[in-house]
């Protein structure tokens with residue numbers, strides 16, 4: 001018990017920072033974390049109708065429940081692309097998110113297949129690696145046929161033509177890494193806490209993600225065409241559970257990239273809030289690192305390539321190279337390194353945690369010490 005005490009103090013300090021924000025002390029507009037919640041389809045576009053269920057209704061119900069939870073946090077601002085049963089073109093959805101300068105775009109859908117396939121999958125924008133992923137993107141993109149000027153609006157994009165998808169990923173590449181981080185959190189919540197079947201984090205060319213200028217994911221919550229999964233998703237309790245998982249994934253994500261409000265509170269230097277002064281916060285079996293960037297480019301991890309920061313480490317994950325700054329078991333030290341990275345211009349860098357070589361959320365890392 002004695003050894004856990006310092007960790008509990010850290011937890012307490014973290015909790016303090018996260019809960020003691022008084023709206024009067026900072027500009028709420030600048031410090032809020034803006035999440036755009038996008039319920040797929042709507043109005044004349046029902047989405048898929050597998051099992052006789054309506055995708056547009058289920059997606060909206062889940063989204064509204066996610067929003068309701070997020071809105072309880074004054075540091076988070078929620079914007080819906082639709083909150084009723086209306087038709088919103090795909091490009092308009094992205095525009096709403098861009099106009100709001102959102103920090104995150106989350107689109108919710110339901111899958112369909114001509115088999116009894118089931119499970120959840122979360123997509124980030126990219127080139128599909130197989131036909132199955134392409135089919136999902138094709139189906140979700142085909143809603144543009146319901147728009148009058150889709151030829152003009154989407155510059156000749158043809159959802160059914162593989163050629164149309166080439167070169168689609170460029171704009172989102174900058175945010176790919178953070179999108180994957182969120183997608184990973186979402187899938188983990190679905191599978192670890194709700195025991196849904198994990199179909200994984202995937203890439204495909206979704207038009208709705210193509211033009212957003214922020215980390216963006218599209219969640220396929222499950223298959224309406226699967227008898228039991230369809231019934232689960234159509235039920236109020238199923239929707240509550242899925243919404244809760246998505247909500248807590250967004251919450252973990254926002255903590256991982258360090259809420260803007262934290263910076264604001266630090267700037268206001270309230271004496272009560274002092275994460276940096278916690279002395280003994282050694283998390284023995286956890287390694288914290290600051291993720292600076294992820295790229296398909298292979299750079300030498302020397303300080304001259306990273307604005308003078310040192311030490312920088314490079315790790316390969318699939319096709320991407322990830323670049324990390326620092327490696328420490330101390331949570332306060334990693335926060336200091338994170339501040340240093342941001343001051344050098346790595347504004348979208350964030351803290352990641354590893355346990356036994358596996359990436360876990362920072363929340364999980366902090367909580368793990370209490371056990």
Ligand SMILES: [Zn+2]
Nearest residue numbers: 040047109110
């Ligand atoms: Zn859909």
